[in-house]
Amino acid sequence: MxxxxxxxxxxxxxxxxxxxxxxxxxxxxxxxxxxxxxxxxxxxxxxxxxxxxxxxxxxxxxxxxxxxxxxxxxxxxxxxxxxxxxxxxxxxxxxxxxxxxxxxxxxxxxxxxxxxxxxxxxxxxxxxxxxxxxxxxxxxxxxxxxxxxxxxxxxxxxxxxxxxxxxxxxxxxxxxxxxxxxxxxxxxxxxxxxxxxxxxxxxxxxxxxxxxxxxxxxxxxxxxxxRSPSGSPVPVRAEDVRIPADGLLLDGNLQLPQEARGLVIFTHGSGSNRHSPRHRLVAQAMHAKGLATLLFDLLSEDEAADLSARFDIPRLAARLDAATRWAMHHPRTQALPIGLFGASTGAAAALVLAARYPKVIKAVVSRGGRPDLAGHGALARVQAPTLLIVGGADHEVVALNRSALSVIPCHVELVLVPNATHLFEEEGAIERVAELATHWFVRWMPDQGRGVTADVR
The missing domain is CATH 3.40.50.2020 (Rossmann fold)
Structure with missing residues (x-):
């Protein structure tokens, strides 16, 4: 027009x-x-x-x-x-x-x-x-x-x-x-x-x-x-992908920095998707430290419109399972250790998968997560080092995470971001999440010479 x-x-x-x-x-x-x-x-x-x-x-x-x-x-x-x-x-x-x-x-x-x-x-x-x-x-x-x-x-x-x-x-x-x-x-x-x-x-x-x-x-x-905000060049190869799951093709975006040392798969929370600006900011921080990222839509557009589907943890975990299996066979990521970064209900799905695949999932980070939705049985089987990040002003979710802290048997830490609410919209809050999460994955997914070199030309 x-x-x-x-x-x-x-x-x-x-x-x-x-x-x-x-x-x-x-x-x-x-x-x-x-x-x-x-x-x-x-x-x-x-x-x-x-x-x-x-x-x-x-x-x-x-x-x-x-x-x-x-x-x-x-x-x-x-x-x-x-x-x-x-x-x-x-x-x-x-x-x-x-x-x-x-x-x-x-x-x-x-x-x-x-x-x-x-x-x-x-x-x-x-x-x-x-x-x-x-x-x-x-x-x-x-x-x-x-x-x-x-x-x-x-x-x-x-x-x-x-x-x-x-x-x-x-x-x-x-x-x-x-x-x-x-x-x-x-x-x-x-x-x-x-x-x-x-x-x-x-x-x-x-x-x-x-x-x-x-x-x-x-x-x-x-x-x-x-170029990263610090001014240092961070060459990243980006690739739009489609992940088969439950008869659907889920849209995703895979980003691989040069000589990637690990892959972090993101699972978003209720009402979000792969375009989440908060997840993109966190992913950018990870790229600067050599971590590849996979952001994908756990639900189709029709499913996302159904509020109950956003809280259907078995369905979300099944979609994350499909994405993890896809990454394990993709030629650019199959050699990389895998970590999971989950927000809200997506964090529950990440913990369910960590309990299911203790030898595959190397580390988990939850941002404002609902670990309680994973269930006591799944939490008790998690073996991957787990970081729970919660906004200090998100009082109800703080209590839920403190309860999960006592159930998860492996190395687990709870960090409160002062004055932050559930979505970490306050000044500097999401940047602090990015810093904490990146450090956790680098710490627990050490470079063991298994990294892949991405062609970023």
Missing amino acids: IADVSRMARRPMTMTQWQTDGFRDRTDAGQQLAQALSSLRGKHPLILAIPRGGVPIGRIVADRLDGELDIVLVRKIGAPGNPEYAIGAVDEAGAIQQSDDARLVDADDRYIRREAARQLAVIQARRQGYGLGHPPIDPAGRTVVVVDDGLATGATMRAALLAVRARKPARLVCAVPVASPRGLVSVADVADSLVYLSAPDHFQAVGQFYANFPAVDDSEVVHLLM
């Missing part, structure tokens, strides 16, 4: 401006923009950068705000005979946004659709070329910041914002170092907030406000997307 931007209803929004005369380079711009967005630190925002120039900015903003970085792929639609003059844009889903300028250059719908199809092919090739190996991170319910190195006509940014808006973020922020006044107007009705450092009346091009403004190539984009 082609949307006419001149007819979009305006949204209530806030606008924040810092004055600056310009930037040394994208690093300088990213640091200043991160400072302007500092109120988002601790909220684990999702930073979506527009490639290529927006990625160096996004990397810095994500690192400074303790956020998560991904890209949003859109391409501008150029005017007939003048491809640099934007008259619209297309996003990764194929949605087309058309500006009023299209009428001025006699670009009819047939031209726009043809050009959009050509740009969509570029988008698809670019995601594959960046080697991300996963679909876009789900922005639903999150604070999302879309960034670029500048805003000229606003066509590309508008398309990006509309693409994200369709996936229902809790808050949508447009953030750029420099913008033309016209560009700001073009996106003002889409974002909840506009954050920019400068909007000079004499704006002609983004590059005029940077002392050093080199082109960003694809190799730099790949490096920045793969």
